[in-house]
Amino acid sequence: MKKHNFNAGPSILPREVIEDTAKAILDFNGSGLSLMEISHRAKDFQPVVDEAEALFKELLNIPEGYSVLFLGGGASMEFCMVPFNFLEKKAAYLNTGVWAKKAMKEAKGFGEVVEVASSAEATYTYIPKDYTIPADADYFHITTNNTIYGTELKEDLNSPVPMVADMSSDIFSRPIDVSKYICIYGGAQKNLAPAGVTFVIVKNDAVGKVSRYIPSMLNYQTHIDNGSMFNTPPVVPIYAALLNLRWIKAQGGVKEMERRAIEKADMLYAEIDRNKLFVGTAAKEDRSRMNICFVMAPEYKDLEADFMKFATEKGMVGIKGHRSVGGFRASCYNALPKESVQALIDCMQEFEKLH
Ligand SMILES: *Cc1c(COP(=O)(O)O)cnc(C)c1O
16 A cells, blocks of 8 residues: 655655665765775765765855754754854844754753744734844844644745754755844754754854853864865765755756645645534644644544554554644645645545445
């Protein structure tokens, strides 16, 4: 039976990206060696990093003066690298979920942290809109897509101070105005590559302004100076990321990814709103295109386990909601075909007919 992969992360990748990575693991570029057993400094591998960086810049229209880094440590490592590198006195954070909160917690070790607003009191079901960003903050940190709660900032905000964004789960799903940010980072395992590589887009002249000592591995300058090759980078995930970037470009780039994301999200939210058995959990205007969260309507609450079983038997994978939200979460990343969304909708409609 065909599986429809709605996993939140690690998550679906285009089939050809997986197949071509598998081929390179057996024989990289006809060298007779596996991608897993060559030096990251081999002459064949440098072009991989170079092209991945170039495609990042091209696809996201990154202005001059920025570097693209491929590091280890995950988005969670960036929660501390960001304040280590940019927080001199004060930073502002928008608290839109568990990931934002974790980022804030790390920053508190480096200076004053102002939580400009929070939706914690409503289980993060919306994104706060009325708040003031202190004009003397070193940066304003946002989480553009809240993977767990299914809320998303679908447009770049305006801020009196430079922004830093965790874009782990919506990078490459829409065009972004990179010039508004000094740093954009994320774990690649949601919408870009298999787990193991972290991407960082960093503005070169924003680095080096804090007065503290920064250990080499945690200093963005080290990785800018060494083109992500200061130590051994995650070779296989970077290669898969490159193939995925080529795929995105061949499909028509981020504008096309956005068009498809809107189309898929509109289809599924329309069904959630129409179907008497289900309700969406996120505020309508903040609904994520990437992670679509819904629960059983109160009067059908006891059907939750039945629907999970029903959907699983029809090939749906990974639709269980995060434990802090409950219900269901369908992650609709770039590689998820529209057919999978339709299959889930069919499932919801068939289940409705039974009740
Ligand atoms: C998954 C996720 C993280 C954590 O990423 P790791 O790479 O596991 O550290 C952080 N932020 C967001 C928005 C996420 O979705």
